[in-house]
Amino acid sequence: MITTASEAVASPARRKRVTLRKTIVTCAVMAAALLLAIVLMSLLGSEQLPVRASLCALASFGTSTCGLTQDQFDILFQIRLPRILLAAAVGGSLATAGAGYQALLRNPLAEPYLLGISNGAAVGTMIALVFFGAMEWTRPILAFTGALAATLAVYRLARGRAGATPERLILAGVIVTTFLSSVIVFVTVLMDATRIRSFTFWLLGDLSGTSKALLPVAITIAIAGALALTLNARSLNLLMLGERDAFDLGVEVGRVRIVVFVVASLLVGSSVAASGSVGYVGLVIPHLARLSLGSDNRISIPAAALGGALFVIVADTVARTVIAPRELPVGAITALIGAPLFIYLLRRV
Amino acid sequence: MAARSDSATRFVFTVPDHFLRGFVWLAVACLALFSACTTRGTANNGAAREIRDDAGRRVSIPANVDRVVSLAPNLTEIVFAVGAGDRLVGRTSYCDFPPEAKAVAEVGDTLHPSLERIIALKPQVVLVSTASQLEVFTQQLQGQNIAVYVTDPHDLEGVFRSIGQIGEIVGEKDKAGLLVQKLRERTAAVEAAVKQKQPVRVFYQVSGEPLYTIGRESFITDLMRRAGGASVTADVPGAWPKYSNESALAARPEAIILPTGGSMGSANANVADALRQSPAALQGRVYKINDDHLARPGPRSVDGLEEMARALHPDAFPK
Numbered sequence: 039m040i041t042t043a044s045e046a047v048a049s050p051a052r053r054k055r056v057t058l059r060k061t062i063v064t065c066a067v068m069a070a071a072l073l074l075a076i077v078l079m080s081l082l083g084s085e086q087l088p089v090r091a092s093l094c095a096l097a098s099f100g101t102s103t104c105g106l107t108q109d110q111f112d113i114l115f116q117i118r119l120p121r122i123l124l125a126a127a128v129g130g131s132l133a134t135a136g137a138g139y140q141a142l143l144r145n146p147l148a149e150p151y152l153l154g155i156s157n158g159a160a161v162g163t164m165i166a167l168v169f170f171g172a173m174e175w176t177r178p179i180l181a182f183t184g185a186l187a188a189t190l191a192v193y194r195l196a197r198g199r200a201g202a203t204p205e206r207l208i209l210a211g212v213i214v215t216t217f218l219s220s221v222i223v224f225v226t227v228l229m230d231a232t233r234i235r236s237f238t239f240w241l242l243g244d245l246s247g248t249s250k251a252l253l254p255v256a257i258t259i260a261i262a263g264a265l266a267l268t269l270n271a272r273s274l275n276l277l278m279l280g281e282r283d284a285f286d287l288g289v290e291v292g293r294v295r296i297v298v299f300v301v302a303s304l305l306v307g308s309s310v311a312a313s314g315s316v317g318y319v320g321l322v323i324p325h326l327a328r329l330s331l332g333s334d335n336r337i338s339i340p341a342a343a344l345g346g347a348l349f350v351i352v353a354d355t356v357a358r359t360v361i362a363p364r365e366l367p368v369g370a371i372t373a374l375i376g377a378p379l380f381i382y383l384l385r386r387v
Numbered sequence: 388m389a390a391r392s393d394s395a396t397r398f399v400f401t402v403p404d405h406f407l408r409g410f411v412w413l414a415v416a417c418l419a420l421f422s423a424c425t426t427r428g429t430a431n432n433g434a435a436r437e438i439r440d441d442a443g444r445r446v447s448i449p450a451n452v453d454r455v456v457s458l459a460p461n462l463t464e465i466v467f468a469v470g471a472g473d474r475l476v477g478r479t480s481y482c483d484f485p486p487e488a489k490a491v492a493e494v495g496d497t498l499h500p501s502l503e504r505i506i507a508l509k510p511q512v513v514l515v516s517t518a519s520q521l522e523v524f525t526q527q528l529q530g531q532n533i534a535v536y537v538t539d540p541h542d543l544e545g546v547f548r549s550i551g552q553i554g555e556i557v558g559e560k561d562k563a564g565l566l567v568q569k570l571r572e573r574t575a576a577v578e579a580a581v582k583q584k585q586p587v588r589v590f591y592q593v594s595g596e597p598l599y600t601i602g603r604e605s606f607i608t609d610l611m612r613r614a615g616g617a618s619v620t621a622d623v624p625g626a627w628p629k630y631s632n633e634s635a636l637a638a639r640p641e642a643i644i645l646p647t648g649g650s651m652g653s654a655n656a657n658v659a660d661a662l663r664q665s666p667a668a669l670q671g672r673v674y675k676i677n678d679d680h681l682a683r684p685g686p687r688s689v690d691g692l693e694e695m696a697r698a699l700h701p702d703a704f705p706k
Contacts, residue, residue, distance in 0.1 A: 084631040112664045113633040121632075227499060239597050239629060246632055247596040250660065363623060363634035365597075 061337050068344035072126065075348050079355045080118050084362030087114060120253055121245050125354040125368070126347035127256040128245065128313045129323075131305035133346025134264045136320025137327070137339045141274035142298040143196075145204040149321035150185075150306045153207075154214030156317070158188025159303075159310035160241060161218055164225050166311075174251050178259075182307030188214055189299050243316035243369020245354050252312045259308040264343035266301045270294055271335035278333070316369045318376025319346050325383050349375075438552060441539035442517065448534050449511050452557050456505050459497050459516035460650075461683035462538065463488050465550050466514070468566055468686040471557035477508045483650060484679065484687075500524070506531050512556055514538065516684075538684075541626075542609035543574065543692070546684040570689045574613065577696045580703045581615030587699045589616040590640035590667065593627055595659035598635060602628045606684050614696035615703070616642070632661035640665055642672040642699060649679030674698035 077096055081089055087110050094104035100115045132150060139148035139155075150156045162184025166176040195210035196203075226237060240247070267274075273294045276284040285291050309316070327341040353371040360366065435447045456477035457463040463482035466475050472487055477494040492508065495501045497516070502524065505513060513528055517539040525535045536556060538549045547567045554563020589611055593599035601607045601618060604626040608618045619638035620630060643662060647655045656675065658668050667673060676698065680691030697704050 084634040085637040108664070109637055109639065113636055116664065117633045117636065117661050244597055246598060246629075249596075358631060363620075363631045364625070364628045365631055 057334060057336055061340065064331060064337055065340050065344065068341060068348070072344050072348050072351075075351050076119075076122055076126065079122055079351050080114060082355050082359055083113070083118055084359060084365075085110075085113055120250070121354065121358075122351055124253055124256060124312055125245050125350045127253070127260040128309040128316060129319055129346035129348070129350025129353075130260040130264060130343045131256070131309040131346070132316060132319040133323035133327075133342040133349070134260070134267055134339060135302040135305040136346075137324035137335070137342040138267045138274070138298045138302045139320070140324055141271075141335050141339075142277060142295060143193075143207055144278055144280075145207050146325065147204065147208050147321070148211075149318075150302070151315060151317040151320060152215070153188070153192050153211035154218055155185050155188045155192070155303070155306050156310055156315040157215050157218035157222065158184040158186075158191075159307045160184070160315055161221050161225075162307065163311050163314075164222065164237075168225065168228075174249060178252065178255055178308050178311040181311035182304050185303035185306040185310070186299065188218065189303055193299070239367050240314040242367035243314045243372065244367045245313045246358070246365060247313075249312070252308075256308045256312045259304055260343070260347075263301045263305040264340060266297065268336065268339050270297055271339050274298070274335040274339075278335075314367070314369065316350065317373050318380065319350060319372055322376045322379050322383070323349055325380070329383065329386075436555075438536070438556065440537045440552075441545070441549070442537040444537065446534050446536050448536070448556050452511050454508065454510045454512075455557060456494060456508060456510040456513045457482060458494070458500055458514060459538075459683075460484065460679075461685035462514040462516060462549075462553065463491075464683060464685040464687060465553045466557065469550065469554040469557065469559040469563040471554075471559050474557055476510055477505060481650065502527055506533070512536055514553065514556075540606050540684045541604050542606050543613060543688065544609075545606060546688050547571065549684065550686065566686065570686065573689050574692060577692055578613055581696050581700050584615045584700050584703055586612075586615055586617040587672075588619050588639070588641045589644055589699070590619050590635055590638060590642075590662065590665070591644045591646070592655065592659060592662070593646065594655055595657060598630045598632055598659050598661060599627055600630045600635070602626055606688075607681055610681070610688060610692050611644075611695060614692050614699055616644075616695065616699050632659070635659070636661055636665055640667045641670075642674065643667040644681075644695065644698070645673060645675045646678035646681045647675050649677045651678040 077093070080096060081087065081092055088106065091104045091106045091110075092114055095102060095106055095111065095114060098104065103111050106114065135155075136149045139150070139153065140146055159181040162180035162182070163177050165184075166173075166180040170176040192207070192210045192214050195213065196207040198206055222241065273284070273289045276287050276289045277291065277294065279287075281291050323346040324338065324342040327338040327345055331337050331341050350368065350372065353375060354368040357366045357368040357371045435449055437445050437447055440446050453474050454476045455466060455471065455474050457466055457475060458479055460479065460482045463475065463478045464484055466472060467485050467488060472485070475488070475491050478488055478491045479500065480493050480496045482488050482491070492504075494504045494508070505528065510533055512534045513536070515525065515535055515537050517537060525537075528535050536552075538553075540546045540549055547570065550567050550570075551560075551563050554560050554566070591601045591607060591611065593601065600620045600623070602620055602623040602625040604624075608621050611618050619640050620628070623630065640662070643658055643665065645655055645658065647653070655678070658673055662668055674695075676691060676694050680687045680694060
């Protein structure tokens with residue numbers, strides 16, 4: 039991992055062009071796969087839609103019904119497609135955030151869910167729900183605030199005299215996670231009974247409440263966040279050598295740190311506000327990206343973004359079809375797939 | 388060496404002394420406790436009756452019950468309706484009806500009642516609804532010699548059974564019988580009024596985001612059938628399933644019932660986004676019904692039945 043990073047550091051101009059080309063090719067292939075997944079997964083659901091007509095309607099971007107009934111058309115474009123797009127935004131956001139934390143903190147286990155950052159965003163969203171229930175726009179803002187506060191708390195706790203060792207960071211994450219979990223339990227107890235059930239479902243990660251207002255916000259933040267971190271990928275590569283070396287090589291360490299913290303908090307905040315805490319995406323996907331494409335962040339960050347989107351789309355399709363017409367929370371599926379996959383990755387490395 | 392063996396001997400001799408004294412005290416305490424337990428036990432079991440509850444358990448109920456704790460709002464309503472409100476010594480924070488119930492001591496909410504407070508109230512019977520999921524809790528109460536009676540009605544008949552049995556537990560069998568008879572008459576009147584009507588296909592929205600509805604095991608499914616409706620989710624397993632947005636729309640409900648108001652306040656007052664384009668929403672057949680009349684399987688369930696029938700079949704009921 040480190041060797042590839044130092045190779046990237048020492049790259050001459052020609053290498054840079056090679057990297058750029060590799061990035062573009064990888065992203066193009068993955069984007070094509072993502073598009074294919076969006077189309078294929080829109081054909082699956084608790085209701086059976088005619089395949090041909092659906093494909094035709096999708097190809098026309100919803101301008102033609104292609105013989106679908108009004109209900110079928112609404113199911114495809116009002117319910118299924120927005121949910122799939124939200125799944126893509128959430129997956130992309132979480133995987134990008136995970137890749138960013140892992141590069142910045144030089145810790146392969148750094149992940150929004152494990153570090154308690156998702157829980158910070160969840161507490162923020164809960165506060166927005168309890169105190170400003172009607173004002174939907176407060177949710178992503180407070181979720182972002184919560185995520186940023188949790189990030190800073192974990193970062194402060196992790197920095198000991200000997201610097202932030204990986205173990206210390208994870209322990210700090212565990213402490214923040216458990217503390218915020220108790221805050222969540224405390225708020226749920228105070229909440230009235232009618233809302234508890236929908237809340238527990240949301241906490242586990244649920245995409246069924248796709249809100250028309252939050253969807254464009256989530257997509258915009260996902261794309262902008264992935265771009266922002268990719269643009270800082272070279273600095274992140276250098277940071278993998280250690281903060282001091284990176285500083286000596288001309289990286290503005292403080293600025294990069296602030297950029298990653300703010301961008302990742304925005305990404306986690308918007309996805310938690312939209313769908314609750316979907317776990318393991320930020321852990322497994324960046325790992326897979328690095329394992330298959332090398333640890334150059336210029337490639338692995340955009341690849342993780344696209345891969346995360348792909349992963350959550352598939353996981354959510356399982357969640358909404360496997361016991362149809364009933365549904366499972368998508369977080370349960372990502373954890374079911376993610377935890378064993380992670381153990382496998384750990385044993386392989 | 389000598390001193391050591393000396394202290395050792397003393398040690399050997401002092402232990403039985405302490406032990407004996409301790410043992411005597413322990414024995415006295417045990418005896419006191421045991422006699423207390425047995426006296427209470429005999430008082431309770433003197434003419435105890437066995438009643439089978441909705442969880443299929445045989446519950447031993449003391450002959451004269453004058454201290455009852457209710458852990459669900461519908462059970463509190465039943466206790467008051469059978470005229471045993473004066474015997475209710477504990478209730479949950481959700482129990483807000485009838486207004487007199489608010490004077491009764493609170494023991495926490497349905498999900499998190501305080502075991503200590505319940506035991507301190509010295510009830511003979513604690514009434515539980517399975518919604519509260521209190522298995523461990525139940526064992527602890529039984530360990531305190533407090534009977535736990537579980538209700539879990541899956542249809543209106545089950546609600547009537549709950550009323551009858553709670554009446555029997557508190558010694559108000561006749562009043563409960565009379566109440567059930569009246570409720571049955573009102574139910575029969577509703578059923579007769581909608582008998583000739585084509586059942587309306589209804590989606591019952593428990594909550595909109597995420598979408599929850601009623602399933603096979605919910606007593607509301609039965610209530611709706613009696614009110615001249617047909618739940619489009621009547622075959623879905625479970626009592627309160629999380630339901631797919633697209634299946635809800637694809638079911639093309641002719642009417643949507645929104646249980647809201649009452650203790651729900653303004654929650655669940657709007658049709659879920661997914662159902663905005665349903666025939667029910669487009670034709671304005673969205674009916675808000677007081678959640679307290681529908682979600683609480685008790686005497687007011689028949690109010691809910693009447694309201695639901697009037698909403699679904701307005702022409703079947705003279706103004």
